[in-house]
Amino acid sequence: MPYPSTMGVWPQFRSALPWDAAAITTYLSVSIVFWYMGLIPDLAAMRDRAPGLWRRRVYGAFALGWRGGARQWSRYRVVYGLLAGLATPLVVSVHSIVSTDFAESLLPGWHSTIFPVYFVVGAVFSGFAMVLVLLIPARRVYRLHDVITARHLDALAKLLLAGSLFMSYSYVVEAFTAWYGGDPYERYTLLASRPGGSYAWLYWTMIACNCVAPLALWSRRLRGSPAALMAVSLLVVVGMWVERFVLIVTSQWRDFLPSSWALYTPTWVDGAMLAGTVSCFAFLFLLFLRWVPIVPLSELKTLRRELSRDREEAGDAPRDAR
């Protein structure tokens, strides 16, 4: 059981840490199952077109013997839809639970009821930015302009903008509740330490990247430019990382006990771990691009058929609907 029970006793379920263990385990497992299930018909297509025996065997093993039978498709659609329906409340619950790791404590800047909402929206926001950072180069390199259209990018940009507006709201609410509540420790952390203390430069970087930069996406011209969208998304990814840093460090470098006050500076170990995780992710993503169909083949074929049927019904000349 991947739970850090260093003293060998049962966990205490009133604490957010066991909740977190359950939530992260579930999130990882359900995401993998959902992703893999979506891949099965495409892996079968790879198996059937594999040029060599070993590639056919490997893809065949992962395709689990998918044949595209009507009964298989029927069950597939039901279960895939159920997984999608399960995964959506899961996202909300997991990020809320992760936020309670912070919110359940008493530290000023952490002990706030907006945290579950703040973290869920932050996750969606940084997730969309990450998707755009990966999507825009992949679209360019693989020439997927007809599959991932300008409309898709426009919609993603609008979602990014909405996320940014909500994050701005969260930052304002945090500061407002600190001021309105009158707690001197919270007021210090939110209104003095973060904007003006030793980490102020990071705080204002976060504001610039998360709140100001995405405002450019109000402009339709900039939403339609993949380069501008890429730049804004990169800034958001950086800004969200800085936000995590600000969140964790500014509440801890000056907490209730002055004797434990200290200025935290990251060492080469921290930098190496960050670089390592980014590289690991990039490596796995490149493997994914190399080995597996990056667009869902069967869904695209269904879409193409639906679109051509709509065109036929609208009275245009019938086209080849294969």
Added chain:
Amino acid sequence: MRRGMLAEFTSPEALTDAVERLHALGYRAMETYTPYPLPELEPMLGVPRSRASAVVLLAALAGGAGAYLLQWWINVCDYPLDVGRRPLHSAPAFALVTFEMAVLAGAVAGFVAFVLRSGMPLLWHPLFEVEGFGRASDDRFFLHVALDDPRFSASTLTAALDGLGAERVVRLGVSP
């Protein structure tokens, strides 16, 4: 289900026509193999409504109940821990892990049910031996009529399928 006739079509419309015609003629033991789902054909092919929803629900309820019981037993019976006189049986706190475990159990059970009920996992299926069947996941639409269909007749079927525009018709274990 393997022995019978396999017809290859180049478009979903041709396949749909063929299924409708054969269904009208009284054939019931049919199966299609397509690169993407054609749900409009399911009633004619006799595809039953999937019971996966029930499996997922039952598994989710069982997972949630199990998780709740585990937490109750751990925190109330086996190792009670008095943390600031809070009630040992903290139902609101237990609810979070219960929800997560319910979702996990439901998702995994749904996936396993899908794999097992769909005749998977398999590395190889006899249909893969048919020349060109690989295109069933690409751009061809196959129709299989089983030998044990009461109306099965090799000659009538061959003629009918050719007439419906089949690219080719393959006999599987059926003597001409």
